[in-house]
Amino acid sequence: MAVGIAVGDNKKAYPGNLTPFVTVTCIVAAMGGLIFGYDIGISGGVTAMPSFLKKFFPSVYRKQQEDSISNQYCQYDSQTLTMFTSSLYLAALLASLVASTTTRKFGRKLSMLFGGVLFCAGAIINGAAKAVWMLIVGRILLGFGIGFANQSVPLYLSEMAPYKFRGALNIGFQLSITVGILVANVLNYFFAKIHGGWGWRLSLGGAMVPALIITVGSLVLPDTPNSMIERGQHDEAREKLRRIRGVEDVDEEFRDLVAASEASMKIEHPWRNLLQRKYRPHMTMAVMIPFFQQLTGINVIMFYAPVLFNTIGFGSNASLMSAVITGVVNVVATMVSIYGVDKWGRRFLFLEGGFQMLICQAVVAACIGAKFGINGNPGELPKWYAIVVVLFICIYVAGFAWSWGPLGWLVPSEIFPLEIRSAAQSINVSVNMLFTFIVAQIFLTMLCHLKFGLFLVFAFFVVLMSIFVYYFLPETKGIPIEEMGQVWKTHWFWSRYVADEDYPIGGGYEMTKGGQGPKNV
Numbered sequence: 001m002a003v004g005i006a007v008g009d010n011k012k013a014y015p016g017n018l019t020p021f022v023t024v025t026c027i028v029a030a031m032g033g034l035i036f037g038y039d040i041g042i043s044g045g046v047t048a049m050p051s052f053l054k055k056f057f058p059s060v061y062r063k064q065q066e067d068s069i070s071n072q073y074c075q076y077d078s079q080t081l082t083m084f085t086s087s088l089y090l091a092a093l094l095a096s097l098v099a100s101t102t103t104r105k106f107g108r109k110l111s112m113l114f115g116g117v118l119f120c121a122g123a124i125i126n127g128a129a130k131a132v133w134m135l136i137v138g139r140i141l142l143g144f145g146i147g148f149a150n151q152s153v154p155l156y157l158s159e160m161a162p163y164k165f166r167g168a169l170n171i172g173f174q175l176s177i178t179v180g181i182l183v184a185n186v187l188n189y190f191f192a193k194i195h196g197g198w199g200w201r202l203s204l205g206g207a208m209v210p211a212l213i214i215t216v217g218s219l220v221l222p223d224t225p226n227s228m229i230e231r232g233q234h235d236e237a238r239e240k241l242r243r244i245r246g247v248e249d250v251d252e253e254f255r256d257l258v259a260a261s262e263a264s265m266k267i268e269h270p271w272r273n274l275l276q277r278k279y280r281p282h283m284t285m286a287v288m289i290p291f292f293q294q295l296t297g298i299n300v301i302m303f304y305a306p307v308l309f310n311t312i313g314f315g316s317n318a319s320l321m322s323a324v325i326t327g328v329v330n331v332v333a334t335m336v337s338i339y340g341v342d343k344w345g346r347r348f349l350f351l352e353g354g355f356q357m358l359i360c361q362a363v364v365a366a367c368i369g370a371k372f373g374i375n376g377n378p379g380e381l382p383k384w385y386a387i388v389v390v391l392f393i394c395i396y397v398a399g400f401a402w403s404w405g406p407l408g409w410l411v412p413s414e415i416f417p418l419e420i421r422s423a424a425q426s427i428n429v430s431v432n433m434l435f436t437f438i439v440a441q442i443f444l445t446m447l448c449h450l451k452f453g454l455f456l457v458f459a460f461f462v463v464l465m466s467i468f469v470y471y472f473l474p475e476t477k478g479i480p481i482e483e484m485g486q487v488w489k490t491h492w493f494w495s496r497y498v499a500d501e502d503y504p505i506g507g508g509y510e511m512t513k514g515g516q517g518p519k520n521v
Contacts, residue, residue, distance in 0.1 A: 014245075014480060017162070019246035025160060029112070029156050029217065029219040030172030031176050031213050031214055034177070035149055037181045040181050041181035050197070051200065059080075091202060096430050104270070111152035112152050115146070116212070118142075120215065121145075122139065122207070127205025162245060171334065171406040174409055186322060189323070224242040226239050226260075228370065256483075257482065263419050264495065270423035281497060283424070290431040293408035325390070333402045334405065346408055346410070351466055353399045353402055355466065357403075359395075364375075364396070365456050367392075414484065
C-alpha cells in the first residue's frame with residue numbers, strides 16, 4: 001500500500017509501523033459496528049414481514065392488505081410502528097451520555113463490554129417477545145448497547161491506530177456496520193420464507209451473535225495507551241505503546257500523550273468545559289457532522305429500494321434483490337474509502353460524495369415524480385425505467401458509503417483533544433441518534449404528504465452540507481491525533497476562536513506558521 005506521508009514544516013512524524021497486533025486489534029474492535037449494522041438491517045426487514053405486523057401492529061397489517069393496490073406512499077404511516085423502530089435511538093442517545101463517564105473513568109474496553117452485554121439481553125427479549133411492550137423494552141436495551149458501543153469503538157480505533165493509517169483503520173467501524181446490514185438483509189429474506197411465520201423471532205434473536213462477538217472481543221482486547229495514562233498506569237502504557245507501534249523509540253509520542261493526559265486531568269467538568277470559546281470549532285463539528293449525516297436522505301433511499309425493485313418485476317424476491325444489491329454496493333464503496341481516506345484526504349471525499357448524491361437525488365426525484373405521480377399509484381412500469389432508477393440509487397449509495405457514511409464517524413472522533421474527547425464523542429453520538437430518531441419518526445409521515453418532493457428536501461441539505469465542508473472543515477489527514485490543535489489555528493475562520501496559548505508552542509509541539517496546503521501527497 002502506497003500511503004503518502006506528509007511531513008511538512010509544522011507536522012510531526014512519530015515513528016511506528018502498522019503492526020499485525022494493531023491490525024488484529026482494530027479489526028476485532030471494529031466488529032462493534034456489527035451490532036449497529038445488524039440492527040439497522042433487521043428492523044427494516046422485520047417490519048415488512050406480514051406475520052410480525054399481524055401479531056404486533058394489526059392496524060398497519062390491515063392497511064397494507066387494503067392498500068396494496070392504491071397509494072404506495074402512505075401504507076406504513078403508523079406511529080406505534082415508528083415508535084418500535086425509533087425507541088432504540090432514544091435509548092442509544094441516553095446511553096451514550098452515560099457512556100462518556102464510563103469510557104473516561106474505566107477505559108474504552110469496559111464501555112464495549114457493557115455494549116455487548118446489554119445488546120445481548122435486548123436480543124433475547126426481542127426474540128422471545130409476546131407483546132408490544134416486550135418488543136419496546138428489548139429495543140431500548142439494544143439501544144443502550146449501541147450507545148455504549150458507538151461511543152467507545154471509534155475512540156478506541158482512533159487512539160490505537162498509527163496516525164498515518166488512522167483513517168483506514170477507523171473506517172473498519174463503518175465497514176462492519178455495512179457488513180452487518182448486508183448479513184441482516186440476507187437472513188431476513190430466508191427467515192421470512194419460514195412456514196408458520198415465526199421467522200422474525202430468529203431475525204431479532206440473531207442479534208445475539210454480533211453481540212457475543214463484541215463481548216468476547218472486549219475481554220481479549222488490550223486497552224489503549226491513552227486510556228491507561230488517563231488512569232495513571234504509565235509504565236504499562238509505555239510498554240503497550242512499544243508493542244502497538246512495533247518500535248522501541250516511542251518516547252516522543254509517549255511524552256505527548258502524558259502531557260495531553262495531564263492537561264485533561266486538570267479539568268473537573270468536561271461537559272461544562274465544552275462550552276469554552278476555544279472548543280467552538282470542535283463543538284460545531286460534533287453537532288453539524290452527525291446532523292448532516294442523517295439528512296443526506298440515505299434512509300429514504302434504502303426504504304424506497306424494495307418498492308422500486310418490486311415494480312421492476314423481481315416479484316416476491318424484490319426485497320432480497322434490492323437489499324443485496326444496495327448492501328453489496330455499500331460494502332464495496334466503504335472499501336474504496338478505506339483505500340482513499342489517508343491518500344486523497346477527508347475533504348475530497350466529502351465534497352465528491354456530496355456532488356454525486358446531489359445528481360442522483362435530482363434524477364431519482366424526477367423519475368419517481370414522473371411515474372408515481374402525486375397519487376402514488378405507478379400503474380405499469382417499463383423495465384428500462386426501473387433499471388435507470390436502480391442504477392442511480394446504486395451510484396447514490398456508493399457516494400454516501402465513501403463520504404458521509406464513514407467520515408461522519410471518523411472525523412469527529414479524531415479532532416477532539418483528549419481532555420474533552422470522551423464528552424465530545426458522546427455529543428457526536430447523541431446528535432446522530434437524535435436526528436436518526438427524528439428522521440425515522442417523521443419520515444413515513446413526510447413521505448405520505450410530500451411524496452417524491454422528499455428527495456428534493458434532502459437534495460437541498462446535501463447542497464448545504466457540501467458548502468459547510470468546503471468552507472469550515474479543515475483537512476485532518478496525516479496529522480497525529482494529539483497535534484490536531486494546529487489545524488484550527490491556521491484555518492481562515494476558526495483561528496479567531498483558537499488563540500496561540502490554547503495550543504502552546506514547545507511542549508513537544510514544534511510549529512511554524514505554515515500554509516495549510518497539502519504537502520508532497
